[in-house]
Structure formats: C-alpha cells, structure tokens
Amino acid sequence: xxxxxxSVTPQSGHAEICGWVHEERDLGGLAFFxxxxxxxxxxxxxxxxxxxxxVLLAAKKVSRxxxxxxxxxxxxxxxxxxxREIVPDKFEIINLAETPLPxxxxxxxxxxLDTRLDARFLDVRRPRVAAVFQIRSAALFAVNxxxxxxxxxxxxxxxxxxxATEGGTELFPIAYFDKEAFLNQSPQLYKQMxxxxxxxxxxxxxxxxxxxxxxxxxxxNEATSIDIEVSFADHHDVMKTLEHLIxxxxxxxxxxxxxQIANLEIDNFAVPKAPFTRLPYGEAIGIAQxxxxxxxxxxxxxxxxxxxxxxxxxxxHYFIVDWPTEIRPYYAMPYEDDPxxxxxxxxxHPRMELSSGAQRVHQYDLLVQQIKKKxxxxxxxxxxxxxxxxxxxxxxxxxxxxxxxxxxMLGLSNVREAVLFPRDMHRLVP
Ligand code: AMO
Numbered sequence: 001x002x003x004x005x006x007s008v009t010p011q012s013g014h015a016e017i018c019g020w021v022h023e024e025r026d027l028g029g030l031a032f033f034x035x036x037x038x039x040x041x042x043x044x045x046x047x048x049x050x051x052x053x054x055v056l057l058a059a060k061k062v063s064r065x066x067x068x069x070x071x072x073x074x075x076x077x078x079x080x081x082x083x084r085e086i087v088p089d090k091f092e093i094i095n096l097a098e099t100p101l102p103x104x105x106x107x108x109x110x111x112x113l114d115t116r117l118d119a120r121f122l123d124v125r126r127p128r129v130a131a132v133f134q135i136r137s138a139a140l141f142a143v144n145x146x147x148x149x150x151x152x153x154x155x156x157x158x159x160x161x162x163x164a165t166e167g168g169t170e171l172f173p174i175a176y177f178d179k180e181a182f183l184n185q186s187p188q189l190y191k192q193m194x195x196x197x198x199x200x201x202x203x204x205x206x207x208x209x210x211x212x213x214x215x216x217x218x219x220x221n222e223a224t225s226i227d228i229e230v231s232f233a234d235h236h237d238v239m240k241t242l243e244h245l246i247x248x249x250x251x252x253x254x255x256x257x258x259x260q261i262a263n264l265e266i267d268n269f270a271v272p273k274a275p276f277t278r279l280p281y282g283e284a285i286g287i288a289q290x291x292x293x294x295x296x297x298x299x300x301x302x303x304x305x306x307x308x309x310x311x312x313x314x315x316x317h318y319f320i321v322d323w324p325t326e327i328r329p330y331y332a333m334p335y336e337d338d339p340x341x342x343x344x345x346x347x348x349h350p351r352m353e354l355s356s357g358a359q360r361v362h363q364y365d366l367l368v369q370q371i372k373k374k375x376x377x378x379x380x381x382x383x384x385x386x387x388x389x390x391x392x393x394x395x396x397x398x399x400x401x402x403x404x405x406x407x408x409m410l411g412l413s414n415v416r417e418a419v420l421f422p423r424d425m426h427r428l429v430p
Contacts, residue, residue: 003016004038004040005019005035006039008042008074008086009074010075010076010084012074013073014072014073015072016070016090017035017037017069017086018068018070018094019035019037019067021036021063021064021066022041022106023106024062029047030046030047031045031059032044033062035070036125036127042081042084043080043081044072044086045085045087050087051087051089054091055088058092058093062093062096063096064099064105065097066096067093067095067097069094070092071090072086072088072089073087073089075087102119102122107127107128113416113417117421117422117427118430120420120421124420127263128263129417130260131259132418133420134260135257135260135261135264135406135409139249139252139253139405139406140226140402142249142253146245146248147203150201152202153199153201153202153203154202154205155190155191155199155203157191157206158184158190159183160174160181160184161182161183161184163380163383164182169211170212171183171211172211172221183209185209185210186227186399187399188227188329188331189381191227192331192360193384195229195395196387196388196391196392196393197387199231200230200232201228203227203228205225205227205402206225206227207223207225208222208224208399209221210223213425215424216304217413217416218404220419221425222422222423223401224403224419225400226400226401226405227398230396230397231394232393232394233395233396234343235321235343235344238359238397238398239278239319239398242355242400243272243347246274246317246347247271247272247273249405250272250409254271266410266411276316276319277318278318278319279310279318280321280322281320281322281341284306284310284320285306287313288305288306290309291310291312291313292309294306300327302346307353311351312350317347317349317350318347319346320345321345322343323344323346324342325339325340325341325342328344329358329374330361330376331361331370332344332358332359332360332361333359349408351408354401354405355400355401359394362392364392368385406418
C-alpha cells in the first residue's frame with residue numbers, strides 16, 4: 001500500500017509512494033527525481049549501478065508529470081526536501097505524460113493566466129495554486145460550520161427562474177420548453193419567501209449568474225454567493241452576523257492552513273478585527289469627492305475609483321450604511337423617519353465590495369409601491385408578493401461573494417484565480 005508523501009520519514013524503512021514526476025535530473029552515475037502528491041514532495045535517487053534493470057529503464061523512459069508508483073528504502077539526506085529520499089527497488093510508470101507539457105508545473109517559468117486556465121487540470125497541480133483551492137474549501141467549511149452553530153438551516157433554491165431579482169438587464173435567458181426562463185441572479189426572492197415559511201434563519205451557498213458585460217478582474221458571469229436571511233432581525237443584527245462570520249472564517253484559515261499560506265508566500269496573514277466601521281454613504285461620497293480624482297455626487301453609485309479612494313482611507317474592512325433608497329433594490333427598507341435613505345449596507349474590503357444586504361420591506365403595500373417606483377411590474381412578482389399577504393415577519397439578510405472573499409483574503413490579483421473553471425465573456429471552455 002502506498003502512503004502519503006508527507007508521512008514518509010527517515011524512519012520509514014521501506015515505503016511505497018504514488019504521485020507525479022515533478023522534476024528530473026540526470027547527473028551521469030546518479031539520477032534524481034522529485035515526486036509530488038497532494039501532500040508534498042520527495043526526492044528519489046537512483047544510483048545507476050546499484051538498481052535493477054527495470055528501475056533503470058523506467059527512470060530513463062519517464063517524462064515530467066507522468067504518474068508513477070515507486071517503492072524503496074528511505075534514507076535520511078539533509079539536503080533533500082523533508083530531509084529524506086527514497087532509493088527505489090520498484091519504479092512503475094502508471095501513465096506516461098506527453099511532452100512538451102502545456103505549462104510548467106514546477107513553477108520555474110511564469111505563465112499567463114489564460115494559458116493556466118486553458119490547462120487548469122495541470123495548473124492546479126502547482127502547490128501554490130492548489131493552496132488557493134484548499135483554502136477556499138477550508139473557508140467554506142468554516143462558513144458552513146459558523147452558520148450551523150448560529151442555528152441557520154441550509155436551503156437550496158432553484159437556479160432556473162421566471163423573473164429577475166436584481167433588476168432586468170443582467171439576465172441569461174435559457175430555453176425552457178415553451179416558457180421564458182432565466183438563470184437566477186440571486187436567491188433573494190426565495191430566501192425571503194422562506195421567512196414567510198417560518199424557517200427564521202436560512203442560508204444558501206450556491207451559484208449566481210450575472211450577464212454583466214464587464215471584463216474586469218473582479219467580475220464573473222457565474223459566481224458563488226453565500227446568502228443568509230433572518231426573521232425578526234434588522235440590518236444591524238445581520239451586519240453583526242456578517243462581521244463575526246468574516247472574522248471566524250479568517251481565524252479558521254489561519255489556524256488550519258499554515259502550509260497553504262506559506263505556499264502562497266503570504267508573510268503576514270492578518271485576521272480582521274470586529275467591529276468594522278459603519279461609514280454612512282454620505283460620508284463615503286465626501287471621501288470620494290476629495291480623494292478619487294473623479295466627479296461623484298450624492299446619489300451616484302460608488303465607482304471603482306471611488307471604491308479605491310474610500311478603501312485607501314479606511315484601510316480595513318468597513319460597512320457603507322444608510323444608502324439613498326433610489327439606488328438600492330425595491331426590497332430594501334426605507335427609514336421610517338427619512339424614507340429617502342434606506343436600511344441597506346455594503347460590506348467593503350479596502351480593495352472592493354464583498355457583500356450587499358439590507359433590512360427588507362415586509363409590508364405588502366409598501367413593497368408593491370417600491371416595485372412600481374422602480375418601473376417594474378408587480379404582476380411578474382406575484383409568486384414573491386403572495387407570501388407577504390399571509391404573515392411575513394420583519395427580516396433582513398445579505399449576500400457575500402465567495403470568490404471575492406477568497407481573492408481579498410489571499411491578495412489574489414484576479415477573481416478568476418479563486419474559481420476552478422471561471423466563466424467570463426470569453427471563457428466557456430473548459
Ligand atoms: P449583490 O448583487 O450586491 O447583492 O451581490 C452580492 C455579492 O455577490 C458578489 N457578486 C459577484 N462576484 C463576482 N462577480 C459578479 N459578477 C458578482 N455579482 C455579485 C459580490 C457582491 O457583493 N440579493 C443581494 C444580496 C442581499 O441583499 O441579500 C445581491 O445579490 O461579492
């Protein structure tokens with residue numbers, strides 16, 4: 001039986017490993033291989049005069065990134081990775097890799113992101129790329145665990161839908177028998193309906209689809225959203241849950257992923273400190289006016305340049321609160337004493353927006369009025385509006401982009417690096 005490379009020690013005696021040929025070097029009388037599996041790398045040394053003919057033949061034939069099974073005596077060698085090496089008595093080529101490789105897995109040569117994404121299966125063999133996805137897995141585990149502990153029920157809502165959630169322009173239409181249908185932009189309407197269902201605390205981690213024609217480093221056409229909705233809660237309550245979740249997730253990654261953090265060469269993995277500053281929208285605009293170098297006025301959306309200027313000033317995670325009602329979706333609750341602003345918020349990392357949320361309108365008449373004000377037709381929202389007539393509790397929630405969370409946590413330069421197979425305007429395969 002083979003064992004993980006990580007558990008081979010100078011004391012192992014005899015060991016069998018399986019993995020990929022990471023590097024090969026021939027020094028005449030000696031040949032060296034580095035063999036890699038998901039747990040680590042080990043040196044295999046072949047003193048040509050002392051090994052069997054079969055071992056010699058296989059070592060000669062094998063190419064980089066081939067899959068091999070190797071067994072032999074483990075020896076302590078100070079200079080080798082992990083302080084040990086294997087001298088093989090068995091060297092089996094399980095599957096020979098073609099040459100040349102589409103990209104260099106040993107990370108000696110820089111590779112363009114497009115080339116990497118075209119050969120993603122090879123790209124993720126690189127330890128620093130694998131580290132991103134191991135951390136993503138750990139982070140999402142921490143999110144699930146946190147929400148379970150907080151008493152949330154995990155739900156799965158449809159991704160094929162009949163209506164827009166976030167406004168009509170960013171929808172992917174799909175062929176659905178004889179009906180008009182779309183890929184869902186957000187579980188928004190469904191998670192709210194489950195508040196009428198009496199679930200009180202729900203969450204979903206799932207895909208969202210946005211037909212945005214943006215070609216930027218932070219937009220995807222298929223993203224993963226972490227969504228929550230909570231009954232008898234206001235925007236303050238769910239902002240607290242959100243900052244607590246962010247801190248807990250960073251702490252979990254910091255505690256359990258030290259190897260991956262080292263692989264990514266992150267020297268100073270900083271866990272954010274709660275509470276995050278609550279910055280009123282009006283003040284955020286004031287900062288942008290002074291620092292962004294772009295014209296911006298109260299009532300405008302926050303542009304990328306404004307986002308950067310405000311982020312530089314804040315220097316840590318922060319919330320933008322008290323947005324003008326006019327620029328937020330119909331479901332955001334206006335303040336009773338000043339309906340021109342609403343109980344909506346964005347969670348910001350200094351580099352970009354991570355999450356949007358709000359206390360929601362739970363009164364049927366007000367909701368219909370707000371839908372109309374946005375120029376939308378309440379009739380196309382009948383399935384959503386109906387629950388509001390039969391006992392809808394007050395509620396609040398948010399949606400947090402999983403890729404942006406990982407991107408900002410690890411300092412990645414492009415959101416595509418946080419997705420295995422990103423979908424963007426130019427990328428549908430693989
Ligand atoms: P919003 O549209 O702001 O809000 O989306 C919430 C979060 O999802 C992520 N996100 C994206 N990430 C990458 N590429 C995209 N194209 C993309 N679009 C969104 C962002 C964003 O902050 N229904 C509300 C949430 C709520 O109020 O509960 C919503 O969808 O990180």
